[in-house]
Amino acid sequence: MKRVFNQHYLILTFSTLLAFLIGFSTEAQAQKKKKTKTKDGVTSTMDKGSIEAAITEAYNKYKDLKEGKNADYIPELAKVPSEQFAIVVVTADGQVYSKGDIDALYSIQSISKVITLAKNIEDSGAKAIQDKIGVDPTGQKFNSAVLVEERKGMEINPLVNAGAIASTSMIKGNNYEEKWKTIMQIHNDFAGRQLAVNDPVYKSEAATNQHNQALASLMNSFERMYFDPAQSVDIYTKQCAINVNTKDLAMMAATLANGGTNPVTKKKVVSPQTVAHTLPVMATCGLYDDSGIWFYNVGLPAKSGVGGGIMAVVPGQYGIAAFSPRLDEAGNSVRAQKAITDIVNKLNLNPYLVQPKP
Numbered sequence: 001m002k003r004v005f006n007q008h009y010l011i012l013t014f015s016t017l018l019a020f021l022i023g024f025s026t027e028a029q030a031q032k033k034k035k036t037k038t039k040d041g042v043t044s045t046m047d048k049g050s051i052e053a054a055i056t057e058a059y060n061k062y063k064d065l066k067e068g069k070n071a072d073y074i075p076e077l078a079k080v081p082s083e084q085f086a087i088v089v090v091t092a093d094g095q096v097y098s099k100g101d102i103d104a105l106y107s108i109q110s111i112s113k114v115i116t117l118a119k120n121i122e123d124s125g126a127k128a129i130q131d132k133i134g135v136d137p138t139g140q141k142f143n144s145a146v147l148v149e150e151r152k153g154m155e156i157n158p159l160v161n162a163g164a165i166a167s168t169s170m171i172k173g174n175n176y177e178e179k180w181k182t183i184m185q186i187h188n189d190f191a192g193r194q195l196a197v198n199d200p201v202y203k204s205e206a207a208t209n210q211h212n213q214a215l216a217s218l219m220n221s222f223e224r225m226y227f228d229p230a231q232s233v234d235i236y237t238k239q240c241a242i243n244v245n246t247k248d249l250a251m252m253a254a255t256l257a258n259g260g261t262n263p264v265t266k267k268k269v270v271s272p273q274t275v276a277h278t279l280p281v282m283a284t285c286g287l288y289d290d291s292g293i294w295f296y297n298v299g300l301p302a303k304s305g306v307g308g309g310i311m312a313v314v315p316g317q318y319g320i321a322a323f324s325p326r327l328d329e330a331g332n333s334v335r336a337q338k339a340i341t342d343i344v345n346k347l348n349l350n351p352y353l354v355q356p357k358p
Helices: 002-034 048-062 075-079 109-124 126-132 146-151 161-170 176-191 199-206 210-221 229-240 246-257 272-285 288-298 334-346
Strands: 086-091 096-100 242-244 302-304 309-314 318-323
Touching: 048 086, 048 096, 048 334, 075 199, 086 246, 086 334, 096 246, 109 126, 109 161, 109 176, 109 229, 109 246, 109 272, 109 302, 109 309, 126 161, 126 272, 146 210, 161 210, 161 229, 176 229, 176 242, 176 246, 199 229, 210 229, 229 242, 242 246, 246 272, 246 309, 246 318, 272 288, 272 302, 288 302, 288 334, 302 334, 309 334, 318 334
Parallel strands: none
Antiparallel strands: 086 096, 086 318, 302 309, 309 318
16 A cells, blocks of 8 residues: 555656646746857847748838938939838847848948947046037038037037037048048948948039038048048048948947947947947937937937938947938938837837836
8 A cells, every 4th residue: 555655656756747847948938039049148039930020011011112212412322223222120139130232332321320329428428528529419401510609619519410520520530541441440340340431422412512521621620630630531531431241331330239249249349338328429419300209109218311321229238220322301211210119119129118017
């Protein structure tokens, strides 16, 4: 009788243990799928299939959308094929997901302002940017001269043209060549590869940048330029003409998402402290005079360029980029905005969308 009891007890104990192990394994797998830590300690909240599905869905939804038009105030930008469309997501541990014309090259334009800003913060400190340029949204057009006059070159930000030209003038270097070398290198480091200037775009912009020259002169009259104004404008113009593809933009965004270290090359490009001061300026000033609308609807730091690219940062997780040359009236890519917004919503990446605790 005792032996039978022991056998039943052992069977019951083994069954209970087996059920517990199966349940624990199932729960662990569910938790792993929900939230996985990489070997570098970076947290990811989505699996590969979810990311690929979100990209594909957004691409298919907007690939035939024809709203907006190419920028034409820079003649070369009007020549970019309007049908080109690409989406790329790079995770903070270096995984790349893409769809569309991902190898198509185009000029980085105003997105370069973010990279130059980050370099200045890294080299001169966050307070220097706040004091010498400003970090306030302007509420004005990106190339406004009225605002510069009203504020005497103060309390603007490095993502509008006047502030961006001043930011370029702040880059360390004793002359044009040294400053340009530094700017080119920081863009290479963020992208994780050697980039090049689109010479036709550079020449086209240089021939039509009289307004930027005027902004630099006006800034200089208020002693808010930190290098020769004419040379600073030329460096800035060349910087905006750097050629990138959409993977490059996503890699730049992923470098910011990864605390300033490129997730593929593993090179520390800037410090986490620099990123912490760069992202808020992107959040408040990144999409020209529609920056507030973007942040209200998406909740992520982002930066657009009139070349058609937009990059967005999910801190600690992803860099997201999209490209389409057709722009809205504010100068932001129509399809890129819609695609990134849909991906953020599909993957629940808006950090302000918080579910209440039970």
